[in-house]
Amino acid sequence: MALPKKGTPEYENWITTPEYKQLRKRQNEAIVRWRKNNPTRYKELGIKWRKTHYAKHKEQDLEKSKTRRRNIRMEVIYWYSNGEMCCAYCGEKNIEFLAIDHINNDGKEDRKNYIGNVVGYIIRSGFPEKYQILCHNCNAIKEMDTRSSKNPEVWGVD
Numbered sequence: 092m093a094l095p096k097k098g099t100p101e102y103e104n105w106i107t108t109p110e111y112k113q114l115r116k117r118q119n120e121a122i123v124r125w126r127k128n129n130p131t132r133y134k135e136l137g138i139k140w141r142k143t144h145y146a147k148h149k150e151q152d153l154e155k156s157k158t159r160r161r162n163i164r165m166e167v168i169y170w171y172s173n174g175e176m177c178c179a180y181c182g183e184k185n186i187e188f189l190a191i192d193h194i195n196n197d198g199k200e201d202r203k204n205y206i207g208n209v210v211g212y213i214i215r216s217g218f219p220e221k222y223q224i225l226c227h228n229c230n231a232i233k234e235m236d237t238r239s240s241k242n243p244e245v246w247g248v249d
Contacts, residue, residue, distance in 0.1 A: 160210075167191060167210050172224040183226035192225040196237055 095101035105111055126133045145152065168176055168189055177184045191209055193201060201221075205212035213222060225233065 163214065164210050167213050167218075168224050170218050171222055177224070178226040178229055179223045180225060180229040183228075185226075188226045188228075189224050190227055190230050192223050192230050192233065194221050194223050196233075197221070 095105050165176075165186070168186065168191075171191070172179065172189075176186065176189075178189060183189065191213070201209075205215075213219070
């Protein structure tokens with residue numbers, strides 16, 4: 092059977108047929124068997140492909156990664172600001188100025204629980220209630236208030 096050319100209407104119809112699904116299943120099973128029987132060669136080919144792919148597509152990959160990270164951060168900011176996308180204290184709306192804040196100031200303990208960054212941890216944890224969105228200024232003021240209450244003599248508070 093001659094396979095239809097990709098992008099044609101015949102191809103679009105063919106990929107919905109049971110024959111196509113069986114063919115893909117057999118191909119995938121063969122690939123899995125080959126990988127299992129040739130682990131060293133599979134690893135070598137993977138390394139070679141990643142090197143050549145990265146060299147050819149470095150800028151595109153970096154841009155995709157940057158966009159993905161930004162979108163994930165935006166999702167977290169949207170969630171914790173109840174769709175307002177602003178600081179919980181002052182209402183600052185510039186996304187570049189917004190930060191994720193630990194409400195109970197337990198960031199040091201919290202960082203022991205996750206690998207990577209806080210945004211990924213928040214999503215994997217199902218958006219726990221212990222975070223809020225503050226602008227960097229409000230976050231710094233909150234930190235100074237916290238420190239001054241712990242060590243008033245250091246901060247010059249009587």
